[in-house]
Amino acid sequence: MRHLLPSGDASRRRRTPSKSRSRTVRLGLAAAAAATGLCATLVPGAQAAADNPYERGPAPTVSSIEAARGTYAVSQTSVSSLSVTGFGGGTIYYPTSTADGTFGAVAVSPGYTASQSSIAWLGPRLASQGFVVFTIDTNSTLDQPASRGRQLLAALDYLTERSTVRTRIDSTRLGVMGHSMGGGGALEAAKSRTSLQAAIPLTGWNLDKSWPELRTPTLVVGADGDSVAPVSSHSEPFYTSLPSTLDKAYLELNNATHFTPNTSDTTIGKYSLSWLKRFIDNDTRYEQFLCPLPRPSATIEEYRGNCPHNS
Template sequence: MAHGNRKTRRAAVALPLVAALAPGGILLNAGGAAVATEERAPGAAAEHQFRRGPDPTAESVANADGPFEVERVTVPRGNGFGGGTIHYPADSSQGDFGGIAISPGFMSPQFLMGWYGPMFASHGFVTIVIDTSTVADPPDSRADQLQAALDYLTTQSEVRDRVDPDRLAVAGHSMGGGGALRAAANNPDLQAAIPLEPWHLTNAWQEVTVPTMIVGGQFDFVAPVAFHAESFYENLTAAPERAYLELAGGSHFDVFFPNRILTRYMVSWAKRYVDNDTRYEQFLCPAPAPGNGISEYRESCPTG
């Protein structure tokens, strides 16, 4: 089930006010005159509207160095979170980009999540990796800080004109992953959530209506998947799309380092749901079989 973009829906509603589609695909203007138009499948415009970058390949989508050159800006402490770093595509010719806020975990500074900023930005997202107000902040505080970071990104940052405020996502590790889940529960207007080895004392996430991909580590002894990542996934019963990726042999800390499996699936998830880019469905469905670094993968799979 595709997660519709609000901007796309607004455009679709406005069209009947100025035109009508006659039988055979002929577009009539408000005065009834025929206007030349190309016939296309329903939803095709929505699928193309936010595409950024070249057609992906299995190699390119797993590469942490994507097709866009990246620039960065430092964010000072304040504005509801502990500061951070924004990475963004240098190319401004393709329109605005989706935005992603990322939180580190318990007792962790932002630099431990530092590779995600340039990775996502190089694939066409404006990304802010935050420091939390204190390194001991609990998950629900991190959720508030992720939302504050998105608000800052879209309204106050130096690159606010490059970010589409209707196409936003959250991610985070450990308590930051629990914070990403809580942020998705609090804000159903988010387009995607990607909790990494999430930790939270709550496992009832039936209120989340945001497409969510959860990453777990097979041998995570800090946030064992049976009590956290897997349990959270099973309770995402209202999410329009969901996935559970378990890293073979994974600990609680392997996500600190660049990883082609993580890149492939995180980029594909963000592209599919933040950008509504169906070119990336091929990397999410059919689900991969165990092996090649994946011990388990569960999914609902996009249906177009």
């Protein structure tokens, strides 16, 4: 004889399959959410990378920006002065990997009487963080800043149009650096080509002290013990003459000389890298190292700037 359930139990029994299906759906949604969370964990910064396609490399830390080398393996190629026009050749340093697409690029000029060897340390240091870097020789070691500015631009044109690594470069994301007269040249280049994304004069020298025309985010680096281009008559007036609306900063190195940029320097390296990342790659992950403004320390005599940054 078939036993009949009370009406209430029958009702509960009829609802059971529906409840099971609901539970299955809920479990499926939970699993999907967990998987999404796992993916976000496994791919840090995935959303940030989607928001900014120019980001390159892992999220930065103090130790990573102070390191002599970043995460990219670096290759280099020499460029003979005989194969170029407008500058004296040089060495291109670039990330070996092509998995991340194109990179921003930076041309770097040496100073008066100097060759590219005097600023060569910046090549692998910056390239290993995700840039193509061209340390150049100038047509003459006696070239003045205006000439060095033109040569930096000629080097960038060669880099993006004719070099063997041109397909690795995003030609809309370019910057310039230079030491001494090369630093003065970096200012000249930025004045001439307002499309540049970053300029960094390192203990720069230039008879022109006023740069209100610049539209390129500029980090001026001076040295408290500079007797060749004293900050009072070079780096400081360079900085103060820049438009107040421009993204700009002034870093005065403590216990440093005019020639400090000629050898590997952690303070120059970390803030130059952060500036290039922030403005060539628009990588706001590096904003934390520039704003709030760094405070005076054993290596920083003074740091000025406008925060937060505009672009």
